[in-house]
Amino acid sequence: FLTPPFGFALFYLRGVAPAVVRTIEMYRGVIPFILLQLLALGIVGNYPQLVNYLPNRSNLLSESAPPPRNPRLQFCMDQFVGDQIAASGGATVAAIEKAKRIDLSNLSDILADPIANSLKEADKALENLAQISVTAAAVKASEDSYRPMLSQVRSVQKQLRQENEHLKASEKELARLKGEEFAQRRAALTTDVADTKAKIATLEGEIPASWETEYETFSLLTAAETKARNTYRRAADGTFEGASEALMVLEATSAYIALEAELIGLRSIIEAVELDADYKSAEEAVKQAERSVRAVEGADDVKKALGKAKKALGKRKKDREKALAHYEEALELYAAQLEWRAQAEAELRGPLNEYVEALKGTLGARLQPALTRDQALFLASCTAVHRDLSLNF
Numbered sequence: 376f377l378t379p380p381f382g383f384a385l386f387y388l389r390g391v392a393p394a395v396v397r398t399i400e401m402y403r404g405v406i407p408f409i410l411l412q413l414l415a416l417g418i419v420g421n422y423p424q425l426v427n428y429l430p431n432r433s434n435l436l437s438e439s440a441p442p443p444r445n446p447r448l449q450f451c452m453d454q455f456v457g458d459q460i461a462a463s464g465g466a467t468v469a470a471i472e473k474a475k476r477i478d479l480s481n482l483s484d485i486l487a488d489p490i491a492n493s494l495k496e497a498d499k500a501l502e503n504l505a506q507i508s509v510t511a512a513a514v515k516a517s518e519d520s521y522r523p524m525l526s527q528v529r530s531v532q533k534q535l536r537q538e539n540e541h542l543k544a545s546e547k548e549l550a551r552l553k554g555e556e557f558a559q560r561r562a563a564l565t566t567d568v569a570d571t572k573a574k575i576a577t578l579e580g581e582i583p584a585s586w587e588t589e590y591e592t593f594s595l596l597t598a599a600e601t602k603a604r605n606t607y608r609r610a611a612d613g614t615f616e617g618a619s620e621a622l623m624v625l626e627a628t629s630a631y632i633a634l635e636a637e638l639i640g641l642r643s644i645i646e647a648v649e650l651d652a653d654y655k656s657a658e659e660a661v662k663q664a665e666r667s668v669r670a671v672e673g674a675d676d677v678k679k680a681l682g683k684a685k686k687a688l689g690k691r692k693k694d695r696e697k698a699l700a701h702y703e704e705a706l707e708l709y710a711a712q713l714e715w716r717a718q719a720e721a722e723l724r725g726p727l728n729e730y731v732e733a734l735k736g737t738l739g740a741r742l743q744p745a746l747t748r749d750q751a752l753f754l755a756s757c758t759a760v761h762r763d764l765s766l767n768f
Contacts, residue, residue: 517592645695
């Protein structure tokens with residue numbers, strides 16, 4: 376790292392500077408920069424996490440930052456969510472409890488089911504988030520006693536692998552030497568095999584008797600932590616997905632209402648069907664209406680009925696009466712859904728929106744499209760700290 380300033384001063388400046396400028400004066404000019412480099416090296420030596428923090432911060436705050444669901448960020452994201460819930464003074468838990476008081480009995484299953492599933496997953500997520508702290512603490516408490524034994528055993532096992540490979544090679548060579556002319560070599564190999572077996576036995580004796588028990592115990596602790604983290608993440612995702620799915624249905628109400636004119640206009644088209652050309656044009660009209668309905672969240676039942684009407688108008692069936700029957704079914708489903716959408720819009724939209732907003736920065740953080748600034752800064756600091764993963768191997 377000292378080469379650039381010295382090289383610049385010695386080779387470049389000396390070549391372009393006037394003769395009146397002495398080389399020693401050039402060196403004096405670069406001394407401050409060398410001192411700055413030494414200072415930076417000292418800082419990095421005392422705080423090695425800075426080497427990771429600064430590029431992490433730049434990356435996570437940029438427009439091309441990875442999404443919150445990036446696998447590399449999950450360990451720290453779990454910690455961020457736990458800290459946020461703890462710092463909120465129970466606001467997240469209160470929002471969940473408030474959402475549980477929503478009366479789902481009068482709602483359509485299209486809304487009630489995802490909300491009910493969200494609330495069930497929320498309880499599971501909070502339970503497993505707390506379990507992460509418990510299991511992580513148990514792993515941390517066992518690390519100090521487990522690490523020296525692991526290092527010792529892995530070192531012995533490495534030597535054992537080398538000795539076993541050597542033994543295998545010696546035995547293989549010994550088996551090939553059959554003639555009397557190899558008697559001296561066979562004797563040497565026989566001695567080598569015996570010595571290697573003795574060395575292997577000695578090495579095996581260096582492995583503590585409690586190793587298998589200690590290894591199994593620590594593996595169970597790490598497996599419990601991993602299970603708690605995975606269960607929490609699935610439950611947290613389910614919590615936000617269910618709530619946001621129901622909210623998207625309500626947000627699509629205005630688009631749903633706008634479908635009415637197009638649906639009503641289909642009646643005259645289907646009733647006027649007589650010739651083959653009429654069937655084809657009617658099928659296209661129903662197909663277009665089906666596309667419009669498909670684009671509206673929560674209108675799948677209406678779409679399915681229109682799909683049946685379209686099929687009845689197809690060239691294989693050409694059944695106008697059956698198409699009208701399915702069309703009437705679609706209108707009935709549309710009217711029924713319009714009714715419960717209006718009721719839900721008036722009674723549910725506000726509480727559900729509050730619930731979703733409360734989840735965005737906590738249990739729903741993984742499913743957001745981008746990191747917030749607070750999340751990015753926390754993750755930059757958290758991921759800068761080295762995690763010892765050697766204990767998992």
